């Protein structure tokens with residue numbers, strides 16, 4: 604697997620991404636580009652506009668009076684702005700109607716720009732015009748050391764693309780975090796799972812998504828553990844901080860919820876994670892299936908990482924670690940934001 608594929612998809616709808624404009628969407632809606640599920644297809648489902656596709660599909664272009672063909676484009680607002688490390692242009696199921704070439708650009712615009720304002724933004728090419736195949740996922744590494752808020756997918760001259768995945772590292776806006784009590788584990792604040800024991804059914808980063816899980820697949824689920832020990836995941840927090848309230852949500856895990864959970868914390872500001880000592884944040888605590896549990900914790904020590912142990916296996920829908928950033932955590936977020944400015 605390519606390295607960037609483990610990073611969150613900053614464009615996916617379940618992380619707040621949306622497709623704000625497109626040159627054309629005659630055959631199939633631009634919004635499908637950021638659907639969270641794998642592209643689906645049912646043959647011979649002809650609607651009023653043609654065959655139905657789970658993707659974005661434009662009309663066949665014809666030369667204008669000057670003989671120019673032009674090209675199609677779609678603009679995606681990233682749900683989580685950040686540094687883009689890789690892009691996947693997936694033409695799944697588009698076999699006779701995929702675009703032969705595509706390129707991708709990115710920009711960073713503060714606030715909430717309208718599609719018209721984005722036209723005048725400063726766009727930087729992050730994937731040069733590249734050849735595409737039909738019914739295939741194309742992965743492109745991106746080397747732009749700056750944060751981005753939007754991407755523009757260009758297809759030449761026209762055709763269908765099932766998904767645009769934009770993997771990267773979240774760079775949260777410190778103005779929305781400093782001085783507040785925030786979820787130090789949330790993906791949207793820059794938290795991430797860096798190690799885990801098992802991700803057989805679904806990835807542990809799922810626990811850190813916004814909102815509630817709508818089903819079991821939207822949380823973290825491990826395989827049935829047949830040997831000794833228990834499953835676990837280590838979360839690198841958004842920045843060093845003090846955890847004050849823990850929320851453990853076993854929603855939708857009914858016959859596969861853990862019997863108990865425990866949390867420990869480590870401070871790696873002056874020591875490597877492998878050598879750090881772990882101290883108790885939440886002692887081993889019984890949990891019930893399919894429900895939200897909240898625990899006030901003593902919150903005395905600054906931590907950079909929290910280890911979640913689930914006993915013995917199962918998974919969680921969500922894990923929230925509400926707390927306050929340490930002063931150097933606030934400084935870290937602010938300098939990262941400034942260093943990665945467009």
Ligand SMILES: NC(=O)NC(NC(N)=O)C(=O)[O-]
Nearest residue numbers: 630652653654655656660700
């Ligand atoms: N059979 C098709 O898929 N045709 C075409 N597309 C749709 N959606 O019908 C086309 O012309 O690109």
